[in-house]
Amino acid sequence: RVFRIAAIPADGVGAEVVAAGRTVLDALAAASHGTFAFDWTEFPWGCDHYQRTGRMMDEDGLETLKDFDAIYFGAVGWPTVPDHVSLWGLRLKICQGFDQWANVRPVHFLPGVLSPLRKAADTELDWVVVRENSEGEYSGLGGRNLSARGPGSEVAVQSALFTETGCERIMRFAFDLARTRVRRKVSSVTKSNAQQYGMVLWDEVFTRVAADYPDVETESVLVDAMSAKFVLHPEDLSVVVASNLHADILSDLGSAMAGSLGLASSANLNPEKRFPSMFEPVHGSAPDIAGQGLANPIGAIGSAALMLGHLGLTDEAARLTKAIEATTGAGVLTPDVGGRATTTDVTAAVIDHLT
Ligand code: NAI
Ligand code: MG
Helix, strand or coil, X not given: CEEEEEEEEECCHHHHHHHHHHHHHHHHHHCCCCCCEEEEEECCCCHHHHHHHCCCXXXXXXXXXXXXXXXXXXXXXXXXXXXXXXXXXXXXXXXXXXXXXXXXXEEECCCCCCECCECCCCCXXXXXXXXXXXXXXXXXXXXXXXXXCCCCCCCEEEEEECCHHHHHHHHHHHHHHHCCCCCCEEEEEECCCCCCCHHHHHHHHHHHHHCCCCCCEEEEEEHHHHHHHHHHCHHHCCEEEECHHHHHHHHHHHHHHHCCHHHCEEEEECCCCCCCCEEEECCCCCCCCCCCCCCCCHHHHHHHHHHHHHCCCHHHHHHHHHHHHHHHHCXXXXXXXXXXXXXXXXXHHHHHXXX
């Protein structure tokens, strides 16, 4: 079977890590003796495209992407374009346009990678952060009072939208996922003491949905307390379900605990499969290290493994995950995790470990 994949490297290290992931996926396909192959189409969208055309992606971009089997994304954002323009013009446009309402972000410790929060190699951590990816704080509701006269008088409103349907589907997703894991537990995150409408609705839906999953342990934790719990009691978590903003922040904290933002993978899923899903590393375009061969490709390669699973290539996904672990375990590490290897070295090592 030939899978049609849209590659959108976009900005900064996005190009380097997407190239790495494509090389690994093509190596897997080559080794499959024709069982499957990837037919890649690369789109030149991003901040350079914006400077040339005034758009982050083509006007009919979603129409073009909608027939692909999946989208493999790098990172968007560059100092030449305001971040809210680049993010909304490309990544959020795809996530929202294709109703990719579940953003799945696994966090785990890799062999050979220590961090300030993982001082011993035998400490384990294995979570999945499930991020509501279609509404909440990133619904784009609000505005600025641009007619404000005189300095200091402007007012801006940024609203969060929570719907019962939106809350319920992400929670059912989290509970179904928890049932596939050794530790059947879902931790829900809110700030419902201070935000008394949307977050209270979230809590109520969580309690109602939890009743349908009596075999799954649950807890509700406020986001400030949860950020402390991430660091102090990581062993007590399995699936963490949170709103768009909270999960965005918590998953960066989780990947830092694992050693680097460069290690973290993610899947933006349209679980109904009405539209293509999108796979991308959690990190951004990292302008501080872009173009130097220093980017850690593990987050992007791990996202490729998530894509393989989504395409039904579960054995290959498992093989790739093992190859990633063998690579870090052998000490082939980029500078962000204390090594001296380049992006290309790590990519080559992952391919070597595939066999
Ligand atoms: P960032 O994730 O790009 O970088 C934060 C830090 O992590 C930097 O020190 C960077 O060098 C390091 N880092 C990130 N990826 C790495 C990798 N693969 N290997 C080694 N080190 C890595 O976040 P920052 O600096 O806040 O944002 C930079 C740009 O990226 C902004 O324009 C922002 O809007 C955009 N961004 C885009 C995202 C996306 O496309 N999904 C997500 C987050 C930020
Ligand atoms: Mg983020």
